[in-house]
Amino acid sequence: MPESLRKPTLDKDLDKLTTMEMAAESVSQRVVAPGLAILFVVICAIVSGALVTGHQGAVVIVAAAVVGAYMALNIGANDVANNVGPAVGARAMKLGTALVIAAIFESAGALIAGGDVIGTISKGIISPEAVNTPEVFISAMLAALVSSALWIHLATWLKAPVSTTHSIVGGVMGSGIAAAGISAVQWTTMGSIALSWVISPLLGGVIAAAFLAFIKTAIIYREDKISAAVRWVPVLIAVMTGAFSAYLAIKGLKSLVEITLTLALVIGLGTGVLAWIISRPLIRRQARGLENRNQSLRKLFALPLVFSAALLSFAHGANDVANAxxxxxAIVHTAELGEVASKVSIPLWVMAVGAFGISLGLVLFGPRLIKLVGNEITKLNPMRAYCVALSAALTVIAASALGLPVSSTHIAVGAVFGVGFFREWYTARSQRRADYVAMRSETNGNGSTPKTTSKRASADDQRRRFLVRRAHFLTIVAAWLITVPAAAILSGVLFAVFRAVFS
Incomplete structure (x- = not known):
């Protein structure tokens, strides 16, 4: 063998060491995230134990805090991906930036505006009068938490964006039925919640499609795209700012001063107008020198997309902290009083467990599903991603204001589907697009003109192609359908186990 083909022993050893280092780094990355998650759960146990020392039912409260922290981590890993996934998929911001923004606004939404929905989850599904024994009620709530957390963990591992709201509501319902029969469930409340589950994804899809239709009509297909964007992008920013301000006025300031709905709307209108005034020169300055084409519009939509992702994270934290x-x-309140109360107070440390647990779960385990929502359902650009985020944010905000624990997963993914299906419909029926495709097909790579049949075939292919991946659509809908019964059955079984062990 020639000398040049022989590998010195030292080089072989160095290659082995490099391979071992890479393997060790890969293993350490897989261990760090679970290790930090376990550390968070332990900290929650220690803090809750210190706060309830000497109280009645301290052991039960600490156990519930551990399970609640585990549940919050799973919500962050699974559900929060819907908030920033479209922005990441559209390449409007990097994954690290998206994680930071989502973590900050998730925590803010949970701590500032998360109270109303917690009341619905804790005491609106199971009637306290039907489960009037503290031990039974605590076992039912604990079974609901454990079953929901386990189901979401499994779904995250399978890379399925299931609804954490469905999981916890199904868990509460299942343990309630196991504890006191069907009569324990407040079916009127359940009916309104179930109806919101059906309406919310449809509403999210319709709103997202409507915004995309407006953007196409008012900006994309205008002769002067940049001038149209300079005119309308500040208006879209004003809509987001106004909605966010009105909601924050109603929810976040009610503990300081009483604000009526009319006053909140006036505040929203005022801040919206202020946002429009401020954003107009910024967008105009950003538009200088841009070419009159769609690629340039993406730069102008970067700022409103980031803002809408932050708004959706805030709304999600306000709505989904209740799930954790x-x-x-309810367990803390019942354990401390020794009786099932009709009104549940929410300690600050309980809110903090949910808020910080969701944020940490997002940072540690969220990127997998962020990529699914952002890249694998349908192709998103900044304009489409903005429509998804704004639609989902407005729908979640409205639901949280009404005290309805709707599924943000349903709303956000429904908005993604709405954008994709609208594009399919628009592609099949838009004469403007058909003319554009035909024009692009008039010359091939060599500058020659293809046959008329080829042009027609190209346009027909554009009309027929699917822009939403049907496999993901069917898989996600199937996961939505199975979540409630699966969580309910598991919760009922766990309740029976808890009662057998601790009674």
Whole structure:
């Protein structure tokens, strides 16, 4: 063998060491995230134990805090991906930036505006009068928490964006039925919640499609795209700012001063107008020198897309913190009083468990599903992603204001589907697009003109192609359908186990 083909022993050893280092780094990355998650759960146990020392039912409260922290981590890993996934998929911001923004606004939404929905979860599904024994009620809530957390963990591992709201509501319902029969469930409340589950994804899809239709009509297909964007992008920013301000006025300031709905709307209108005034020169300055084409519009939509992702994270934190700490709040209240109360107070530390647990779960385990929502359902650009985020944010805000624990997963993914299906419909029926495709097909790579049949075939292919991946659509809908019964059955079984062990 020639000398040049022989590998010195030292080089072989160095290659082995490099391979070992890469393997060790890969293993350490897989261990760090679970290790930090376990550390968070342990900290929650220690803090809750210190706060309830000497109280009645301290052991039960600490156990519930551990399960609530585990539940919050799973919500962050699974559900929060819907908030920033479209922005990441559209390449409007990097994954690290998206994680930071989502973590900050998730925590803010949970701590500022998460109280109303917690009341619905903790005492609106199971009637306290039907489960009037503290031990039974605590076992039911604990079973609901454990079953929901386990189901969401499994779904996250399978890379399925299931609804955490469905999981916890199904868990509460299943343990309630196991504890006191069907009569324990407040079916009127359940009916309104179930109806909101059906309406919310449809509403999210319709609103997202409507915004995309407006953007196409008012900006994309205008002769001067940049001038149209300079005119309308500040208006879209004003809509987001106004909605966010009105909601924050109603929810976040009610503990300081009483604000009526009319006053909140006036505040929203005022801040919206202010946002329009401020954003107009910024967008105009950003538009200078841009070419009159769609690629340039993406730059102008970067700022409103980031803002809408932050708004959706805030709204999600306000709505979905209930999934983590609603049953926990009920357990803490019942254990401390020794009786099932009709009104549940929410300690600050309970809210903090949900808020920080969701944020940490997002940072540690969220990127997998962020990529699914952002890249694998349909192709998103900044304009489409903005429509998804704004639609989902407005729908979640409205639901949280009404005290309805709707599924943000349903709303956000429904908005993604709405954008994709609208594009399919628009592609099949838009004469403007058909003319554009035909024009692009008039010359091939060599500058020659293809046959008329080829042009027609190209346009027909554009009309027929699917822009939403049907496999993901069917898989996600199937996961939505199975979540409630699966969580309910598991919760009922766990309740029976808890009662057998601790009674």
């Amino acid at each position: 700490v609603g049953p926990l709040a």
